[in-house]
Amino acid sequence: MRLDILTLFPDLFASFLEESILGRAIKKGLVDIRLISIREFAKGPHKVTDDRPFGGGDGMVMKAGPIYRALESVERERDQTLVILLTPQGRGFDQPTAWELSKREHLILICGRYEGIDERVRTGCVDMELSIGDYVLSGGELAAMVVADAVTRLVPGVLGGERSNLEDSFEDGLLEYPHYTRPRVFRDQEVPGILLSGDHEKIRVWRRTESLRRTLERRPDLLRRAKLSEEDKRILERLEQESAKSETGS
Numbered sequence: 382m383r384l385d386i387l388t389l390f391p392d393l394f395a396s397f398l399e400e401s402i403l404g405r406a407i408k409k410g411l412v413d414i415r416l417i418s419i420r421e422f423a424k425g426p427h428k429v430t431d432d433r434p435f436g437g438g439d440g441m442v443m444k445a446g447p448i449y450r451a452l453e454s455v456e457r458e459r460d461q462t463l464v465i466l467l468t469p470q471g472r473g474f475d476q477p478t479a480w481e482l483s484k485r486e487h488l489i490l491i492c493g494r495y496e497g498i499d500e501r502v503r504t505g506c507v508d509m510e511l512s513i514g515d516y517v518l519s520g521g522e523l524a525a526m527v528v529a530d531a532v533t534r535l536v537p538g539v540l541g542g543e544r545s546n547l548e549d550s551f552e553d554g555l556l557e558y559p560h561y562t563r564p565r566v567f568r569d570q571e572v573p574g575i576l577l578s579g580d581h582e583k584i585r586v587w588r589r590t591e592s593l594r595r596t597l598e599r600r601p602d603l604l605r606r607a608k609l610s611e612e613d614k615r616i617l618e619r620l621e622q623e624s625a626k627s628e629t630g631s
């Protein structure tokens with residue numbers, strides 16, 4: 382997979398691209414991430430990339446010209462290239478969207494700054510607008526890192542033998558069960574005995590129950606969309622009864 386990231390601040394990405402899973406995926410050639418400095422496509426001796434807004438008001442707006450030229454410099458993969466604008470006004474980025482994007486061979490991410498980008502970039506050359514949450518960042522770079530990280534870890538081979546992503550939260554519409562590692566007792570808190578039992582079937586049922594319990598307690602909205610087996614439904618019924626009992630104190 383190839384990702385081209387258009388930004389005014391390419392240096393912000395340095396350690397993010399070198400470390401850990403993403404760094405290894407890049408070294409192995411599974412992911413190719415290129416940083417395109419929008420400033421290099423600005424004209425004039427001062428390489429100006431922003432200007433005052435038409436109509437007045439505070440702040441500066443990123444000019445369309447340098448972004449169009451930066452986009453035109455990127456070689457496209459026919460039918461596979463998707464141009465994404467990071468913006469708080471976009472569609473909410475989530476795990477299904479990460480899967481959708483991981484199937485593309487080429488993504489171009491555009492990072493805004495200041496008050497945002499001249500609207501003609503959005504109307505003229507953007508295929509998708511993504512927001513990483515209902516808050517406003519100073520720039521699109523952190524959002525681009527979030528999207529790049531979540532998407533590339535789904536590319537086949539990136540997680541390697543290290544672990545599977547299929548049990549992660551949101552993969553089957555549920556939150557994941559809790560994890561424990563050594564020591565067995567830490568500051569008077571013990572690991573649940575079942576995890577030390579060696580009984581794989583009991584451990585599977587315990588993990589599924591905890592996954593359903595967490596989702597019920599923290600994100601009941603997810604349960605409405607999750608694909609639940611008959612076993613899941615029975616477990617949920619029991620969890621709901623337990624919680625009703627504890628609420629009435631009986």
Ligand SMILES: C[S@@+](CC[C@H](N)C(=O)[O-])C[C@H]1O[C@@H](n2cnc3c(N)ncnc32)[C@H](O)[C@@H]1O
Nearest residue numbers: 467468469493496497512513517518520521524
């Ligand atoms: C200060 S913000 C501009 C916000 C814009 N004035 C608005 O109210 O919609 C600057 C840039 O940060 C990025 N950004 C800010 N919040 C974001 C979010 N929640 N998701 C994705 N990108 C975001 C966008 O690229 C945006 O152009």
